[in-house]
Amino acid sequence: MKLTILTENCAGEKFQAEHGLSYLIEVGNSKILFDTGHSDLFLKNADMLGLDIHTEVNKIVLSHGHWDHGDGLRFLQNKTLITHPNSFIKRFHKVDHENVGLKMTKEEIETQFDLITSSSALTIEENIIYLGEIPRINNFESQTTNFVDEDGNKDFVPDDSALAIIIDTELIIISGCAHAGICNTISHAKKVTGLSKVKAVIGGFHLKFDDHKTKKTIDFLKNENIETLIPSHCTALPALAAFYREFQIQHLQTGMILEL
Numbered sequence: 001m002k003l004t005i006l007t008e009n010c011a012g013e014k015f016q017a018e019h020g021l022s023y024l025i026e027v028g029n030s031k032i033l034f035d036t037g038h039s040d041l042f043l044k045n046a047d048m049l050g051l052d053i054h055t056e057v058n059k060i061v062l063s064h065g066h067w068d069h070g071d072g073l074r075f076l077q078n079k080t081l082i083t084h085p086n087s088f089i090k091r092f093h094k095v096d097h098e099n100v101g102l103k104m105t106k107e108e109i110e111t112q113f114d115l116i117t118s119s120s121a122l123t124i125e126e127n128i129i130y131l132g133e134i135p136r137i138n139n140f141e142s143q144t145t146n147f148v149d150e151d152g153n154k155d156f157v158p159d160d161s162a163l164a165i166i167i168d169t170e171l172i173i174i175s176g177c178a179h180a181g182i183c184n185t186i187s188h189a190k191k192v193t194g195l196s197k198v199k200a201v202i203g204g205f206h207l208k209f210d211d212h213k214t215k216k217t218i219d220f221l222k223n224e225n226i227e228t229l230i231p232s233h234c235t236a237l238p239a240l241a242a243f244y245r246e247f248q249i250q251h252l253q254t255g256m257i258l259e260l
Contacts, residue, residue, distance in 0.1 A: 001167055002026040003174070003202065003258040006045045006053075007037035007072070009233055012253030015045045020068040021176055021204060021233045024051065027165055030125040033060045034163060035176050036072025043075060045254050060113070061130055062087055063176025064160040070102045073109065081113035082122065082130050084159035090150040091157075100147060121192045127166040133158055134180035134188045140216040141181025162203070164189040171195050172260055175203030177234050182206070183220040200228035200260050202252075207231065207239035214239045218246050228260065 004024040011017035020037030024046070033053060036042055046053050059080045062070050065087030073081070088106035092099055102109075109115055116122075119133040136142045136156075147155035157179035165172040173189050175182060182205045186198060201221075207214045221229060231243055232252040243249045 001165055001172055001260045003260060004046075004049065004051070005252055005254055005256040005258075006042040006049075007035075008252050008254050010251065010253045012255040015048060015253070015255035016041055017254050018068075020072070021063075022072060023174065023203075024053070024057070025128070025163070025165070025174065027125065027128055027167075030128060031057050031059075032125065032128060032163070033057045034174055035063050035069040036060070036076070038068045038071040040072060040075040042072055049255065049257075059124060061124070061161075061163060063162060064157055064179065065089065065091070065102050066100055066157070066177065067102060069176050071104075073102070073104055073112075077112045079113055080116060081109065082116045082118070082124055084119055084133060084161055085117040086119075086159035087117075089155075089159075091147050091155050092150070094146050094148050094154075097148075129164045129166070129189075129192060131162050131164055131185070131188055131192060134161060134185050136180055136184055137187060138181065138183055138216075138220075140213050141184050142179065145179075162189070164193055166193060166195065167199065167260070169195060170197045170199040172200045173198060173202070175201065175205065177204040178206045181217075182231075183217055186220075186224065198224050198226050200230075201226055202228070202230040202232070202258070204233035205231040205235040205239070208236040210238040210242040214242050218242060222246070230258075 007022035022042035062083035160179035
C-alpha cells in the first residue's frame with residue numbers, strides 16, 4: 001500500500017500545508033482520495049508530485065462533515081463520493097457558534113458527484129473497506145464534545161468514520177479525525193473485517209492533552225502491538241509528545257510518501 005500526504009497541518013520541504021487532511025491511498029490498481037482538506041491545496045501539492053487527481057482518481061471517501069476535511073470538494077466533480085448520511089448536517093462550535101460544517105450542501109454535492117451514503121460498513125474496492133458509523137463502546141473516548149448542531153443539541157460527530165485496508169491478512173487503518181475515538185475505530189475495524197492483527201494506524205487521533213484519555217489510548221495501543229503508529233492532523237503537541245515517548249513516532253508532513 002502507498003500513502004501520499006497531500007494535505008496535513010505541517011509542511012514538508014517545498015510543499016504547502018493547511019489545517020486539514022487529504023491522503024491519496026493506492027492499493028494495487030485502486031486509487032482512493034481520502035478527504036480533501038479545506039482548499040485546493042491538495043491539488044497543488046499533488047501536481048508538484050506529478051499526480052493528476054482529476055484524471056487518476058475516481059473515488060473519494062469523506063471521513064466526516066467538517067470543513068477541514070471536506071471543503072476541498074468544491075474543486076472536484078464527476079467522481080463517486082462515499083460518506084455517512086450525517087456528513088451534511090449544519091454544525092457549529094459550542095462556544096462561539098462558528099460554523100464547522102461543509103460549505104457545500106448535500107443538494108450541491110449531489111449535482112457534482114455520484115453520492116453514496118452509508119452508516120454501515122461498505123466494501124468500496126477489493127480489500128478497502130469504509131467503516132461507516134463507529135460504535136462508541138469504551139468509557140474514555142467520545143465522552144464530551146465541543147460541537148452543537150443547528151438546534152443546539154450536542155454533536156458527537158456520529159458521521160466520523162475511517163478506512164480499513166487489508167494487506168496479507170493484516171489491517172491498515174486510516175483515520176480522518178477519530179471523533180469516535182481511535183481505539184473505538186480499531187475495535188470496529190477488527191469486528192467488521194474479522195481480522196485481529198493491526199499493522200498500522202495513521203491519521204487524526206483527536207487527542208489534545210497528555211491526560212487520562214491519552215494515557216488510556218496509549219495503553220490500548222500498546223496491547224495491540226501495532227507496527228506503525230502515526231497520529232497527525234488534529235492530534236495536538238502534548239499528546240504527540242506522549243506518543244513520541246512511548247512509540248518514537250514520526251511526524252507527518254505534506255509531500256511525504258509512505259510504503260506500507
